[in-house]
Amino acid sequence: xxxxxxxxxxxxxxxxxxxxxxxxxxxxxxxxxxxxxxxxxxxxxxxxxxxxxxxxxxxxxxxxxxxxxxxxxxxxxxxxxxxxxxxxxxxxxxxxxxxxxxxxxxxxxxxxxxxxxxxxxxxxxxxxxxxxxxxxxxxxxxxxxxxxxxxxxxxxxxxxxxxxxxxxxxxxxxxxxxx
Amino acid sequence: xxxxxxxxxxxxxxxxxxxxxxxxxxxxxxxxxxxxxxxxxxxxxxxxxxxxxxxxxxxxxxxxxxxxxxxxxxxxxxxxxxxxxxxxxxxxxxxxxxxxxxxxxxxxxxxxxxxxxxxxxxxxxxxxxxxxxxxxxxxxxxxxxxxxxxxxxxxxxxxxxxxxxxxxxxxxxxxxxxxxxxxxxxxxxxxxxxxxxxxxx
Numbered sequence: 001x002x003x004x005x006x007x008x009x010x011x012x013x014x015x016x017x018x019x020x021x022x023x024x025x026x027x028x029x030x031x032x033x034x035x036x037x038x039x040x041x042x043x044x045x046x047x048x049x050x051x052x053x054x055x056x057x058x059x060x061x062x063x064x065x066x067x068x069x070x071x072x073x074x075x076x077x078x079x080x081x082x083x084x085x086x087x088x089x090x091x092x093x094x095x096x097x098x099x100x101x102x103x104x105x106x107x108x109x110x111x112x113x114x115x116x117x118x119x120x121x122x123x124x125x126x127x128x129x130x131x132x133x134x135x136x137x138x139x140x141x142x143x144x145x146x147x148x149x150x151x152x153x154x155x156x157x158x159x160x161x162x163x164x165x166x167x168x169x170x171x172x173x174x175x176x177x178x179x
Numbered sequence: 180x181x182x183x184x185x186x187x188x189x190x191x192x193x194x195x196x197x198x199x200x201x202x203x204x205x206x207x208x209x210x211x212x213x214x215x216x217x218x219x220x221x222x223x224x225x226x227x228x229x230x231x232x233x234x235x236x237x238x239x240x241x242x243x244x245x246x247x248x249x250x251x252x253x254x255x256x257x258x259x260x261x262x263x264x265x266x267x268x269x270x271x272x273x274x275x276x277x278x279x280x281x282x283x284x285x286x287x288x289x290x291x292x293x294x295x296x297x298x299x300x301x302x303x304x305x306x307x308x309x310x311x312x313x314x315x316x317x318x319x320x321x322x323x324x325x326x327x328x329x330x331x332x333x334x335x336x337x338x339x340x341x342x343x344x345x346x347x348x349x350x351x352x353x354x355x356x357x358x359x360x361x362x363x364x365x366x367x368x369x370x371x372x373x374x375x376x377x378x379x380x
Contacts, residue, residue: 014209014294021213029217031250033224034260037241042228042264046220138249159206166202166301169195177205178302179295 004175012064054104099151110140193303196361204297215286270335312358322348
Protein backbone atom coordinates (compact mmCIF):
# COMPACT_ATOMS: atom_id res chain seq x y z
CA UNK A 1 0.00 0.00 0.00
CA UNK A 2 1.40 3.42 -0.94
CA UNK A 3 0.29 6.97 -0.23
CA UNK A 4 -0.85 9.15 -3.12
CA UNK A 5 -0.01 12.74 -3.94
CA UNK A 6 -1.14 15.46 -1.57
CA UNK A 7 -4.38 17.34 -2.12
CA UNK A 8 -2.59 20.53 -3.17
CA UNK A 9 -0.73 18.61 -5.89
CA UNK A 10 -4.05 17.16 -7.07
CA UNK A 11 -5.66 20.61 -7.32
CA UNK A 12 -2.62 22.16 -9.04
CA UNK A 13 -2.50 19.25 -11.51
CA UNK A 14 -6.17 19.85 -12.36
CA UNK A 15 -5.63 23.62 -12.75
CA UNK A 16 -2.66 23.05 -15.01
CA UNK A 17 -4.60 20.60 -17.19
CA UNK A 18 -7.60 22.92 -17.44
CA UNK A 19 -5.38 25.90 -18.27
CA UNK A 20 -3.47 24.05 -20.97
CA UNK A 21 -6.66 22.70 -22.60
CA UNK A 22 -8.21 26.18 -22.52
CA UNK A 23 -5.12 27.73 -24.10
CA UNK A 24 -5.22 25.22 -26.95
CA UNK A 25 -8.96 25.57 -27.57
CA UNK A 26 -8.99 29.36 -27.37
CA UNK A 27 -5.83 29.87 -29.44
CA UNK A 28 -7.20 27.95 -32.43
CA UNK A 29 -10.29 30.15 -32.35
CA UNK A 30 -8.62 33.52 -31.69
CA UNK A 31 -6.11 33.11 -34.50
CA UNK A 32 -9.07 32.95 -36.89
CA UNK A 33 -10.20 36.44 -35.83
CA UNK A 34 -9.52 39.43 -38.12
CA UNK A 35 -6.06 40.99 -37.82
CA UNK A 36 -6.11 44.02 -35.52
CA UNK A 37 -6.94 47.41 -36.98
CA UNK A 38 -8.78 50.55 -35.96
CA UNK A 39 -12.05 48.94 -37.02
CA UNK A 40 -11.49 45.39 -35.85
CA UNK A 41 -10.38 44.92 -32.26
CA UNK A 42 -11.64 41.37 -31.81
CA UNK A 43 -8.19 40.02 -30.94
CA UNK A 44 -7.47 42.45 -28.11
CA UNK A 45 -9.20 40.68 -25.21
CA UNK A 46 -8.55 37.03 -26.17
CA UNK A 47 -4.84 37.66 -26.77
CA UNK A 48 -4.44 39.41 -23.40
CA UNK A 49 -6.35 36.58 -21.72
CA UNK A 50 -4.20 33.98 -23.50
CA UNK A 51 -0.99 35.68 -22.33
CA UNK A 52 -2.29 36.13 -18.77
CA UNK A 53 -3.26 32.49 -18.42
CA UNK A 54 0.04 31.36 -19.96
CA UNK A 55 2.07 33.51 -17.55
CA UNK A 56 -0.04 32.31 -14.61
CA UNK A 57 0.50 28.69 -15.63
CA UNK A 58 4.25 29.17 -15.17
CA UNK A 59 3.50 30.06 -11.56
CA UNK A 60 1.15 27.09 -11.16
CA UNK A 61 3.78 24.79 -12.66
CA UNK A 62 6.44 26.16 -10.30
CA UNK A 63 4.25 25.61 -7.23
CA UNK A 64 3.28 22.12 -8.44
CA UNK A 65 6.93 21.15 -8.88
CA UNK A 66 7.76 22.55 -5.46
CA UNK A 67 4.88 20.64 -3.84
CA UNK A 68 5.77 17.42 -5.66
CA UNK A 69 9.45 17.61 -4.74
CA UNK A 70 8.74 18.67 -1.18
CA UNK A 71 6.08 16.04 -0.52
CA UNK A 72 7.10 12.95 -2.45
CA UNK A 73 4.46 10.24 -2.70
CA UNK A 74 5.17 6.66 -1.78
CA UNK A 75 6.49 4.21 -4.35
CA UNK A 76 4.22 3.05 -7.15
CA UNK A 77 1.99 0.11 -6.26
CA UNK A 78 3.31 -3.18 -7.58
CA UNK A 79 1.07 -3.29 -10.60
CA UNK A 80 3.13 -5.36 -12.97
CA UNK A 81 4.44 -2.25 -14.75
CA UNK A 82 7.39 -3.16 -16.94
CA UNK A 83 10.68 -1.32 -16.78
CA UNK A 84 10.16 0.53 -20.04
CA UNK A 85 6.75 1.71 -18.83
CA UNK A 86 8.28 3.27 -15.75
CA UNK A 87 10.99 4.91 -17.86
CA UNK A 88 8.38 6.20 -20.32
CA UNK A 89 6.27 7.58 -17.48
CA UNK A 90 9.24 9.42 -15.96
CA UNK A 91 10.40 10.79 -19.33
CA UNK A 92 6.86 11.83 -20.22
CA UNK A 93 6.51 13.84 -17.01
CA UNK A 94 9.87 15.58 -17.40
CA UNK A 95 9.23 16.44 -21.06
CA UNK A 96 5.71 17.58 -20.19
CA UNK A 97 6.97 20.07 -17.63
CA UNK A 98 9.77 21.31 -19.87
CA UNK A 99 7.39 21.82 -22.81
CA UNK A 100 4.78 23.67 -20.73
CA UNK A 101 7.51 26.00 -19.53
CA UNK A 102 8.95 26.37 -23.03
CA UNK A 103 5.55 27.09 -24.56
CA UNK A 104 4.78 29.78 -21.99
CA UNK A 105 8.21 31.45 -22.12
CA UNK A 106 8.48 31.47 -25.93
CA UNK A 107 4.93 32.82 -26.18
CA UNK A 108 5.77 35.66 -23.84
CA UNK A 109 9.05 36.42 -25.64
CA UNK A 110 7.29 36.42 -29.00
CA UNK A 111 4.73 38.86 -27.65
CA UNK A 112 7.50 40.96 -26.12
CA UNK A 113 9.28 41.37 -29.46
CA UNK A 114 6.00 42.04 -31.28
CA UNK A 115 5.58 45.43 -29.65
CA UNK A 116 2.22 44.48 -28.11
CA UNK A 117 2.43 45.04 -24.36
CA UNK A 118 1.17 42.64 -21.71
CA UNK A 119 -0.87 43.79 -18.73
CA UNK A 120 -0.98 41.06 -16.12
CA UNK A 121 -4.67 40.44 -15.43
CA UNK A 122 -5.40 44.02 -16.53
CA UNK A 123 -3.65 45.36 -13.43
CA UNK A 124 0.12 45.30 -13.82
CA UNK A 125 1.97 46.40 -16.97
CA UNK A 126 4.76 43.87 -17.47
CA UNK A 127 8.07 45.19 -18.76
CA UNK A 128 8.95 44.30 -22.34
CA UNK A 129 11.94 42.01 -22.29
CA UNK A 130 12.74 42.96 -25.85
CA UNK A 131 12.39 45.83 -28.27
CA UNK A 132 10.06 45.57 -31.26
CA UNK A 133 11.81 43.21 -33.66
CA UNK A 134 9.92 41.39 -36.36
CA UNK A 135 12.43 38.60 -37.02
CA UNK A 136 12.80 37.76 -33.31
CA UNK A 137 9.04 37.87 -32.95
CA UNK A 138 8.68 35.35 -35.78
CA UNK A 139 11.54 33.21 -34.37
CA UNK A 140 9.95 32.93 -30.91
CA UNK A 141 6.51 32.57 -32.44
CA UNK A 142 7.75 29.53 -34.39
CA UNK A 143 9.32 28.09 -31.24
CA UNK A 144 6.04 28.71 -29.42
CA UNK A 145 4.12 26.93 -32.15
CA UNK A 146 6.36 23.87 -32.25
CA UNK A 147 6.64 23.58 -28.48
CA UNK A 148 2.82 23.64 -28.34
CA UNK A 149 2.42 20.93 -31.00
CA UNK A 150 5.04 18.82 -29.20
CA UNK A 151 3.24 19.43 -25.92
CA UNK A 152 0.00 18.19 -27.44
CA UNK A 153 1.74 14.96 -28.53
CA UNK A 154 3.23 14.44 -25.07
CA UNK A 155 -0.16 15.14 -23.46
CA UNK A 156 -1.60 12.39 -25.67
CA UNK A 157 0.99 9.95 -24.27
CA UNK A 158 0.24 11.18 -20.73
CA UNK A 159 -3.51 10.72 -21.23
CA UNK A 160 -2.96 7.33 -22.84
CA UNK A 161 -1.02 6.20 -19.78
CA UNK A 162 -3.68 7.52 -17.40
CA UNK A 163 -6.43 5.76 -19.34
CA UNK A 164 -4.42 2.51 -19.44
CA UNK A 165 -3.95 2.47 -15.67
CA UNK A 166 -7.54 3.52 -14.94
CA UNK A 167 -8.90 0.80 -17.23
CA UNK A 168 -6.65 -1.73 -15.46
CA UNK A 169 -7.95 -0.33 -12.16
CA UNK A 170 -4.46 -0.83 -10.73
CA UNK A 171 -4.46 2.15 -8.36
CA UNK A 172 -1.82 4.21 -10.20
CA UNK A 173 -4.20 6.96 -11.38
CA UNK A 174 -5.86 7.05 -7.98
CA UNK A 175 -2.57 8.30 -6.53
CA UNK A 176 -3.13 11.62 -8.36
CA UNK A 177 -6.90 11.72 -8.86
CA UNK A 178 -8.40 11.49 -5.41
CA UNK A 179 -10.34 13.74 -3.04
CA UNK B 180 -18.27 0.86 -2.20
CA UNK B 181 -16.46 1.44 1.03
CA UNK B 182 -15.80 5.05 1.84
CA UNK B 183 -12.69 4.05 3.71
CA UNK B 184 -10.72 3.21 0.57
CA UNK B 185 -7.95 5.71 0.06
CA UNK B 186 -5.57 6.50 -2.79
CA UNK B 187 -2.92 3.95 -3.29
CA UNK B 188 -4.96 1.13 -1.84
CA UNK B 189 -4.92 -2.14 -3.76
CA UNK B 190 -6.69 -2.35 -7.09
CA UNK B 191 -9.32 -4.72 -5.74
CA UNK B 192 -10.69 -2.05 -3.40
CA UNK B 193 -13.34 -0.86 -5.86
CA UNK B 194 -15.20 -1.93 -8.97
CA UNK B 195 -13.55 -1.53 -12.36
CA UNK B 196 -16.57 0.28 -13.83
CA UNK B 197 -16.10 3.14 -11.34
CA UNK B 198 -12.48 3.52 -12.41
CA UNK B 199 -13.41 3.42 -16.11
CA UNK B 200 -16.29 5.85 -15.82
CA UNK B 201 -14.28 8.07 -13.48
CA UNK B 202 -11.32 8.58 -15.80
CA UNK B 203 -13.69 9.14 -18.74
CA UNK B 204 -15.51 11.81 -16.76
CA UNK B 205 -12.28 13.52 -15.71
CA UNK B 206 -10.76 13.66 -19.21
CA UNK B 207 -13.96 14.63 -21.03
CA UNK B 208 -14.91 17.04 -18.24
CA UNK B 209 -11.64 18.95 -18.54
CA UNK B 210 -11.93 19.11 -22.32
CA UNK B 211 -15.54 20.25 -22.09
CA UNK B 212 -14.78 22.90 -19.45
CA UNK B 213 -12.07 24.34 -21.71
CA UNK B 214 -14.42 24.27 -24.72
CA UNK B 215 -17.30 25.89 -22.81
CA UNK B 216 -15.04 28.58 -21.36
CA UNK B 217 -13.76 29.30 -24.87
CA UNK B 218 -17.34 29.60 -26.10
CA UNK B 219 -18.09 32.03 -23.28
CA UNK B 220 -15.13 34.22 -24.23
CA UNK B 221 -16.04 33.92 -27.92
CA UNK B 222 -19.58 35.21 -27.42
CA UNK B 223 -18.40 38.01 -25.12
CA UNK B 224 -15.85 39.12 -27.71
CA UNK B 225 -18.39 38.98 -30.54
CA UNK B 226 -20.73 41.22 -28.58
CA UNK B 227 -18.26 43.71 -27.14
CA UNK B 228 -15.72 44.01 -29.94
CA UNK B 229 -18.16 44.17 -32.85
CA UNK B 230 -17.89 47.55 -34.63
CA UNK B 231 -20.75 49.80 -33.54
CA UNK B 232 -21.39 51.40 -36.93
CA UNK B 233 -23.11 49.05 -39.40
CA UNK B 234 -20.92 50.40 -42.20
CA UNK B 235 -17.80 49.46 -40.26
CA UNK B 236 -18.99 45.88 -39.91
CA UNK B 237 -18.56 45.45 -43.63
CA UNK B 238 -15.19 47.21 -43.73
CA UNK B 239 -12.29 45.50 -45.42
CA UNK B 240 -9.75 43.72 -43.25
CA UNK B 241 -6.36 45.26 -42.58
CA UNK B 242 -3.77 42.91 -44.07
CA UNK B 243 -0.25 44.40 -43.94
CA UNK B 244 2.43 42.24 -45.57
CA UNK B 245 4.52 41.81 -42.40
CA UNK B 246 1.49 40.57 -40.45
CA UNK B 247 0.62 38.12 -43.23
CA UNK B 248 4.16 36.72 -43.16
CA UNK B 249 4.13 36.48 -39.36
CA UNK B 250 0.83 34.61 -39.29
CA UNK B 251 1.47 32.52 -42.39
CA UNK B 252 -1.66 33.88 -44.06
CA UNK B 253 -2.42 34.53 -47.71
CA UNK B 254 -4.16 37.78 -48.63
CA UNK B 255 -7.31 35.82 -49.46
CA UNK B 256 -7.31 34.11 -46.06
CA UNK B 257 -6.73 37.40 -44.27
CA UNK B 258 -9.70 39.00 -46.00
CA UNK B 259 -11.79 35.94 -45.21
CA UNK B 260 -11.07 36.25 -41.47
CA UNK B 261 -13.59 39.09 -41.33
CA UNK B 262 -16.21 36.70 -42.68
CA UNK B 263 -15.60 34.41 -39.71
CA UNK B 264 -16.84 37.16 -37.45
CA UNK B 265 -19.62 38.18 -39.80
CA UNK B 266 -20.90 34.59 -39.75
CA UNK B 267 -21.81 35.23 -36.14
CA UNK B 268 -22.87 38.85 -36.24
CA UNK B 269 -25.07 38.47 -39.32
CA UNK B 270 -26.74 35.16 -38.48
CA UNK B 271 -27.16 35.31 -34.69
CA UNK B 272 -30.61 36.43 -33.51
CA UNK B 273 -30.59 39.18 -30.89
CA UNK B 274 -31.23 36.74 -28.04
CA UNK B 275 -28.54 34.28 -29.09
CA UNK B 276 -25.30 35.73 -27.60
CA UNK B 277 -26.73 36.22 -24.10
CA UNK B 278 -28.41 32.79 -24.19
CA UNK B 279 -25.22 31.18 -25.41
CA UNK B 280 -23.15 32.97 -22.73
CA UNK B 281 -25.51 31.75 -20.00
CA UNK B 282 -25.38 28.20 -21.36
CA UNK B 283 -21.60 28.16 -21.67
CA UNK B 284 -21.13 29.63 -18.18
CA UNK B 285 -23.40 26.91 -16.77
CA UNK B 286 -21.65 24.35 -18.98
CA UNK B 287 -18.24 25.34 -17.63
CA UNK B 288 -19.42 24.95 -14.04
CA UNK B 289 -21.18 21.64 -14.70
CA UNK B 290 -18.17 20.29 -16.57
CA UNK B 291 -15.97 21.10 -13.57
CA UNK B 292 -18.52 19.42 -11.28
CA UNK B 293 -18.43 16.35 -13.51
CA UNK B 294 -14.62 16.30 -13.12
CA UNK B 295 -15.06 16.27 -9.33
CA UNK B 296 -17.67 13.52 -9.68
CA UNK B 297 -15.25 11.58 -11.88
CA UNK B 298 -12.51 11.88 -9.27
CA UNK B 299 -15.02 10.69 -6.64
CA UNK B 300 -15.71 7.62 -8.79
CA UNK B 301 -11.98 6.95 -9.19
CA UNK B 302 -11.59 7.36 -5.45
CA UNK B 303 -14.47 4.90 -4.82
CA UNK B 304 -16.42 7.39 -2.76
CA UNK B 305 -19.91 6.24 -1.78
CA UNK B 306 -21.48 9.42 -3.18
CA UNK B 307 -19.54 9.22 -6.46
CA UNK B 308 -22.16 7.39 -8.58
CA UNK B 309 -25.00 9.69 -7.50
CA UNK B 310 -22.92 12.83 -8.10
CA UNK B 311 -21.78 11.49 -11.45
CA UNK B 312 -25.32 10.62 -12.57
CA UNK B 313 -26.58 14.05 -11.51
CA UNK B 314 -23.80 16.02 -13.20
CA UNK B 315 -23.91 13.95 -16.40
CA UNK B 316 -27.71 14.27 -16.55
CA UNK B 317 -27.45 18.04 -16.08
CA UNK B 318 -24.90 18.23 -18.89
CA UNK B 319 -27.21 16.15 -21.11
CA UNK B 320 -30.07 18.57 -20.40
CA UNK B 321 -27.77 21.51 -21.12
CA UNK B 322 -26.76 20.00 -24.46
CA UNK B 323 -30.43 19.51 -25.31
CA UNK B 324 -31.16 23.14 -24.39
CA UNK B 325 -28.29 24.34 -26.56
CA UNK B 326 -29.44 22.14 -29.43
CA UNK B 327 -33.00 23.50 -29.34
CA UNK B 328 -31.67 27.07 -29.16
CA UNK B 329 -29.38 26.66 -32.17
CA UNK B 330 -32.19 24.95 -34.04
CA UNK B 331 -34.01 28.29 -33.89
CA UNK B 332 -31.20 30.23 -35.54
CA UNK B 333 -30.11 30.26 -39.17
CA UNK B 334 -28.24 27.70 -41.28
CA UNK B 335 -24.78 29.21 -40.62
CA UNK B 336 -24.97 28.76 -36.85
CA UNK B 337 -26.65 25.38 -37.25
CA UNK B 338 -23.72 24.27 -39.36
CA UNK B 339 -21.26 25.49 -36.71
CA UNK B 340 -22.99 24.18 -33.59
CA UNK B 341 -25.49 21.39 -34.16
CA UNK B 342 -23.17 18.46 -34.80
CA UNK B 343 -20.82 19.14 -31.82
CA UNK B 344 -23.89 19.64 -29.60
CA UNK B 345 -25.42 16.38 -30.79
CA UNK B 346 -22.13 14.53 -30.22
CA UNK B 347 -21.80 15.85 -26.67
CA UNK B 348 -25.48 15.09 -26.02
CA UNK B 349 -24.98 11.44 -26.97
CA UNK B 350 -21.74 11.18 -24.95
CA UNK B 351 -23.40 12.65 -21.84
CA UNK B 352 -26.48 10.45 -22.32
CA UNK B 353 -24.25 7.36 -22.43
CA UNK B 354 -22.35 8.49 -19.34
CA UNK B 355 -25.60 9.19 -17.46
CA UNK B 356 -26.92 5.73 -18.35
CA UNK B 357 -23.63 4.16 -17.24
CA UNK B 358 -23.62 6.03 -13.93
CA UNK B 359 -27.21 4.95 -13.22
CA UNK B 360 -26.90 1.35 -14.43
CA UNK B 361 -23.43 0.32 -13.27
CA UNK B 362 -24.04 0.48 -9.49
CA UNK B 363 -27.07 -1.79 -10.05
CA UNK B 364 -25.14 -4.54 -11.83
CA UNK B 365 -25.38 -6.79 -8.78
CA UNK B 366 -29.19 -6.79 -9.18
CA UNK B 367 -28.78 -8.42 -12.59
CA UNK B 368 -28.59 -12.06 -11.45
CA UNK B 369 -30.43 -15.14 -12.51
CA UNK B 370 -32.16 -17.59 -10.20
CA UNK B 371 -29.01 -19.62 -9.61
CA UNK B 372 -27.31 -16.58 -8.13
CA UNK B 373 -24.81 -16.22 -10.94
CA UNK B 374 -24.24 -12.84 -12.52
CA UNK B 375 -26.35 -12.62 -15.65
CA UNK B 376 -24.31 -9.82 -17.18
CA UNK B 377 -20.87 -10.05 -18.73
CA UNK B 378 -19.65 -6.80 -17.21
CA UNK B 379 -17.11 -6.98 -14.40
CA UNK B 380 -18.47 -6.50 -10.92
